Amino acid sequence: MRRNFFGIALLAAGLLITGLSSASHAARSSRSSGGDSSPITVVIDAGHGGHDRGGIPGQRIAEKDMTLDVALRLRNILSANGYHVVMTRSSDVFVPLGGRVAIANSYRNAVFVCIHFNATGRSGASGIETYFYSRDSLPLASAIHYYVTGGAPSANRGVRRRGYYVLRKTAIPAVLVECGFLTNPTEAAYAQSAGYRQKLADEIAAGIRGRNSVGGGFSTTRVATAESIPLQPYIDQTKVAKSERRRSKRSHKKSARKKKSSSKPADSEARTGTSDREG
Template sequence: MTVHLLCARGPASLLNFCAVTLALFVLWPAPASSASRKFSTVVIDAGHGGFDRGGIPRQRVAEKAMTLDVAQRLQKRLRQAGYRVVMTRDSDVFISLGERVRIASRYRDAILVSVHFNSAARVGANGVETYYYSNNSAQLAADIHRHVVSSTSTENRGIRRRGYYVLRRSSVPAVLVECGFLTNPTESRMALDSSYRQRLADRIADGVMGKPTPPNRPVVAGLVHLPSPIRSTGNYNDFVRAEAERRPTYRKGSSKKSSKKSKKSSSKSAKKKSSSSETKKKKKSAASDE
């Protein structure tokens, strides 16, 4: 599963940096001191690994490598901020989804942040989307998503509720971030840039720390907006309905072009459509376990 910037800091800005650091201490409470953020442990879950490359067949950039790199950067950042950080994997190994959840469940005062990059057969598909399942994960999802989206030039695909295994089975608040599409030429190029991956990690960390969220960036047109399950300041309207399917959306037979064709369909193609819908269902259930 996929997402993305940084400011160069010149030596002259050391004083500013100190002032900002001081301000941060005042504005942003230390871990576990905030009433709404009673966790001291962050379990970071780098998606995929080992024989599971992630993404779709023939995808050039391996998702598992990108997720691990962002996860390790995030780990460093959060440790520096004083959190205990646990990694579900810290190398290129396969870890089952059940084991990922078991690791997170060992900690009571924890959250789980699963890092993924997205993929689609339609190369134009792009943008950042963030998933949660339980209501007590919605605030965390919004915080992370809004920070990540603010640092990218790619599309805001909204915050979505979906029962991915690690979200559904987690006993602690859990969020899954899709940091952008590795199948999109622009986003895969960005993901291959280490400064961009660092920016992704920094922004995810900002969300975890509950830093004030940046101004809203509208979500991409065409998504169905849902009422916000959380109370938040700012003009956000970024909770959207998760589409019925993720990857299969862009597969053969489901694009706009082919849906036009299907209007003219004969009974033969209707039959074909029905079998493609069964395939979709299978693929959907596979995607739910990401």
């Protein structure tokens, strides 16, 4: 009887140790993947392509080449980590915005990551921006932006909410990352470095893995940790756009009223002149 008791006790202890070991391994795996335990599809969208070079007229570096290179590097990283990866384009071809959205919307348990580089007529403009539209896309935008700005030597231009077509029309969490200004000499030099493009891909991948670790607090810290990624504050440019449209309408109405009032004396004079001539 005593032997049976000790045998049962040893068996129970063994099962307990095995269970604790498995739980510990699962926890380590979760931490190493940034809290991402769900197998998802990542739809990677390399901006522009084909006849669409991207950027602004006269820009020396073709944005379409930079976005595709980062996208392909990101695909390799995510595939190696067990993700199912779908590319909207994997070569220098033009894909309409509607086609990109259709590809994204054909997957349910998925996220959409659109890669771009910025451009402007001001060569001094610089920095990283990350855009989202739907509220359920904010954690993904926060995580990606947190890691990319933590790893890139460029300025942090913030997370922004904006109604870009590919963000507005997708039914899954979707973000657009502007990886720096190709019209800025320093950032253009960064972008032309294969090592830097690899770094961008690494950080975007880290953000995708860490999307489930985004918490509720705001932070200005540029270095992220896998266990706790603060929700980033953002600029709502959809409201700014609406406000600008309202101001434009008010301005147009005022201009129309001024034009109408200023035209009355002229009309009166014309009628008077005609009357005089007729009389």
